[in-house]
Amino acid sequence: MTVLITGANGFIAEHVVDLLLKKNYEIIGVVRSLEKAEKVHQQFGNSSKLSFEIVPELSAPNAFDPVFRKRGKEISSVIHMASPFISGATDFENQLLIPARNETVSILNSIKQYGNDTVTRVVLTSSLLAVTDLNKMGDETITFTEKDWNPDTWASCQTNPLRAYAGSKKFAEEAAWNFMREHKRNINFDLTVVVPAMALGPHKFAEDVKDELNVSNKVIDGLLCSSPRRKLDHYMNAPFIDVRDVAKAHLIALEKANARGQRLCVFERGIGSQDILDIMNQKFPSLRGQISQGPWPGRGDQNTKCSYNTSLSNKILGFEFLSLDQSVEDTVTQILCVRDQVM
Template structure:
């Protein structure tokens, strides 16, 4: 299926406050396949690819989602969409690579479930994450072994740390760290199952490459973001609930002053930096074979409350205040991340916490007609 429809390059939105790294020699006529192209991160990735001159084939679960995405990009001539209805199917990506395998040079596998409103952890989280990775790599091996040059898999910091250590201040994770949860042991709650699913899927990718290094030519990189915040590429006024990470900020903006918010903490990164890192992961030779840890610093719910109350006076007195200034105490008592290697490999500065939060809140208020 090829839904390519003609339009103009100027229709593609530029990422907010984000420059695009363009490697013209590679982008000219190079085809990139992006699985799960309608996701929060993936939309920014597709946008950056189109702005950098790549031809993009994206996948989504239904014809409706494919059509919606094409419409969002105003039917850009370098974008086409294919349907991959269920990544749990071990043959999920066969048809894509049967048809486009001789054309695709870069594969960005972003498709994986990230949701906590599930009860069957194996069916809804573990199997789709693992089988999605296995199916796309097997399809490359079978139909595009000598064509695909680089593969980038969207993993997660969740693949680096078991949830039982999240509030252990003696723990520091880096690019060599792995979540040690077991398949059976992780199925206690959706967060633990999700985190483990990312570890199983990423390990499967590295194992695949080791076992098939003589049968495929591609080099592998993985991208491991922490909680991802920042603006939606295409904000929708009718969409009251955002993706899992962005919903943390959305709930604060839409809370009343007496709401008791769930206290969360962890690492943050801006979605615009995550998208940029996906491109650099395959553009830069030194990123081949690397796990790229995308981490801009730590956050707590209280940090977000403090920033939003300070920077958006129109919300002050309407949203909770919490206990100002105590966020640092929560952060000091949680795990740490060292991603110095990744920062050197990527070579750009990540967007800071305040700018990331402000961009998110500004967009929510504009979308809801509150500015």
């Protein structure tokens, strides 16, 4: 079986590629440049089961048509993970909202036109931000489930960077479900959506830490760089999941029959910066006195937060998630090891 993965050089995607290779899948990775393709191929030992196609602009009209015209007969499944994330974006509509929606619709159209005889399942990577109401994440009376949707509108998603990114995930996912409903009589593939929270955990390859940590792990790195005298000006509060569990969820979304047509939420509870600092100070004695202890040392996050009921997803996924302790410990160990090598 051959799986096409868009954004194959991404933080989560490289863990997905690793799992698929271990299960003997053939993989076609889609990346934006030859340089990125060569780097990832080398990292995976130049595996003969991993090949690449270059699509420089994923949101361009018919961007994926050349790939599917060329290799559509090989592809049995598609995992669409690529999504625009532009640090410092100011034109939210044209830099985030429209490209994310267009990329999703574009690849589904290409599958319908050139891969409808061979592709049986499409897996889309969405986000918790497509589920939750950003205004209610601190409301302990609220419980979100797989059926909930971010209520922001196209207009309200253009008010700040966080809402814009959330909107890009929401409208891309909505476009995918709408496509499936509109074309259900003319397509032979089904859709499963994986909805992860903030993904922490080590990069698949430590060398990537030297270049740039992924957005979620920058939270951990920021706390590693905190002053012992600071109580933390900016306080993170969000549900978490380990990146390795997100990768497992993608494999289950790809393989399990009962995942068909489902929205798999991969997270359970909210955590805060205090939780991460407590783990750092406990697990790494050398950091004590070098980093912040936070506002509530040793007591965990004391902020109020909403709840999540993802029992349907958990039943389909069928595995226990890695703990925050394990995720933070593995991430910090990797970052510190890389820093020691650099120094």
